[in-house]
Amino acid sequence: MMFFSTCARVQEIWCRVHFLLPMQDAARAACVSHSFLHSWRCHPNLTFTNEMMCRKEDLKAARSNAIIRDNNNKIDCVLRNRSCADAVTKLKLDYHVPPDDVEPYHRLDSWLQMAVTPMTKELELLVWSKEASFDFPCTLLSDRCGGSIQKLLLFRCALLPTFQLGLRSLKTLHLRDVRVTGEELGCLLSSSTTLEHLKLVYCDDIVRLEIPCLLLRLSFLEVAGCMNLQVIENEAPNLSRFYLEAGELVQVSFGESKVKKVQLVQSCAISYAIDNLPSRAPNLETLTISSTYL
Numbered sequence: 001m002m003f004f005s006t007c008a009r010v011q012e013i014w015c016r017v018h019f020l021l022p023m024q025d026a027a028r029a030a031c032v033s034h035s036f037l038h039s040w041r042c043h044p045n046l047t048f049t050n051e052m053m054c055r056k057e058d059l060k061a062a063r064s065n066a067i068i069r070d071n072n073n074k075i076d077c078v079l080r081n082r083s084c085a086d087a088v089t090k091l092k093l094d095y096h097v098p099p100d101d102v103e104p105y106h107r108l109d110s111w112l113q114m115a116v117t118p119m120t121k122e123l124e125l126l127v128w129s130k131e132a133s134f135d136f137p138c139t140l141l142s143d144r145c146g147g148s149i150q151k152l153l154l155f156r157c158a159l160l161p162t163f164q165l166g167l168r169s170l171k172t173l174h175l176r177d178v179r180v181t182g183e184e185l186g187c188l189l190s191s192s193t194t195l196e197h198l199k200l201v202y203c204d205d206i207v208r209l210e211i212p213c214l215l216l217r218l219s220f221l222e223v224a225g226c227m228n229l230q231v232i233e234n235e236a237p238n239l240s241r242f243y244l245e246a247g248e249l250v251q252v253s254f255g256e257s258k259v260k261k262v263q264l265v266q267s268c269a270i271s272y273a274i275d276n277l278p279s280r281a282p283n284l285e286t287l288t289i290s291s292t293y294l
Contacts, residue, residue, distance in 0.1 A: 044089040046115065048075050068096045072107060079114045087119035097129040105134050112140055120145040121169075126155040133158045133179055141165050154178050164191035171217075176201040182208045190214060204228050211236045213255070223250075224265075254280050263288040 048071070075093070093111070097104040108127070116123065123145075127134045134157040141149060142165045151172040158179040170192045175185075180203055189195065193214050199222040200206065207228050211218065213235035223232065224245035232244070232252045239257040244250060245265040249272060259281045264273060269291035277284060 044087065044119075046078070046088055046090070047092045048078075049092060049094045065099045068098055071096070072098060075111065076107060079111050087117045088115045089119055090122040091115050091120065092122075092124040094126045095128065095134075097127070104129065108134065109137065112137065116140055116144050118145055118148055121148055122151040123149060124151075124153040125157065127157045129156065135160060138162075138165060141167060159188070160184055161187040163187060167192045168194065170195055172197040174199040174201075175203055178203050179205055182206045182210060186210055186212070193217075196220065198222070201225055202227075207231075209233070211239070213237065252276075252280070258283040260284060261286045265290040267292050 095108050112125075125136070136154060136157045136159050138159065138161045141152075142163075146166040147168050149167055150169050152167075152170060153172075153174040153176075155176045156178070159175065160180070161184055165188055167188070168191075171194055173188075173192070173195060174197075176199075185200075185203075185206065189198075190212055194217055195215050196217045197220045198211075198218060199220075200209070201222075202225040204227045206226050208231045209223065209226075209229060211221065211232075211234040215236040216238060218236040218239055220241045221234070221236075221239055222243040223229065224243070227247065229246060229250055232250060233255070234242075234253060234257060235255045237256050237258075239254065239259055241261045242252075242254070242259055243263045244252065247266065249266060249268050260283055262273075262277065262281060262284060264287075266272075269289045273287060273289060277287065
């Protein structure tokens with residue numbers, strides 16, 4: 001559970017208690033409020049989502065201009081009141097772009113610089129914007145948390161690595177509605193040798209997906225809604241579960257992996273499975289097919 005408040009709220013509580021209680025009791029209350037203030041300032045897990053930031057009655061209007069500005073001010077207050085020694089190990093952030101903002105991602109950039117440290121293990125970033133997508137700072141991963149990050153989830157942004165990021169501890173990678181090509185994703189995967197779980201959803205810039213043989217621990221691969229995807233070529237030897245959802249037929253090669261569980265949701269999946277899976281997935285134990293045509 002995250003301890004969340006703002007400086008203004010804590011000060012308000014302290015002032016009320018100070019003027020309503022006797023001096024001794026007020027002193028005790030002040031100590032409690034300072035302890036509470038310290039608890040959320042140094043708490044290692046931070047979650048800033050609509051559900052966490054808004055009252056239940058405001059959830060339906062969570063994307064209104066006033067609520068967006070208010071939530072962003074709260075997030076800014078929390079992060080700026082943390083000391084450099086208070087490392088964030090888990091960060092989950094829903095970022096709504098402020099309306100009519102000349103620099104829509106200036107705050108987001110500064111928040112990531114403040115929150116992501118060599119101790120960060122999990123990062124989930126969801127960007128809500130109708131404007132140009134946010135270019136995720138790849139150098140932040142390689143320079144700050146390349147040796148610590150274990151889970152990375154990105155939603156509605158651009159991931160444009162031009163070099164190997166060296167994510168030596170990454171176990172889970174989930175990209176949803178992310179602008180990334182097969183070549184750019186290859187830069188990331190080639191140095192993520194501890195990866196176990198890979199999920200790609202609505203990544204329309206990927207035409208050819210190549211999974212390198214260096215991913216010895218990769219056991220789960222899910223690809224869904226990638227509209228321009230034509231080929232999946234897997235060389236990861238220990239892939240055991242595979243899920244594919246596509247509108248058009250995608251050619252899949254499993255390499256030397258011993259895939260045991262396959263789920264296909266695409267047109268002509270039945271005939272494709274009959275013609276290809278016996279030779280390409282000889283160790284198959286469970287096959288689930290959803291197809292509009294044979």
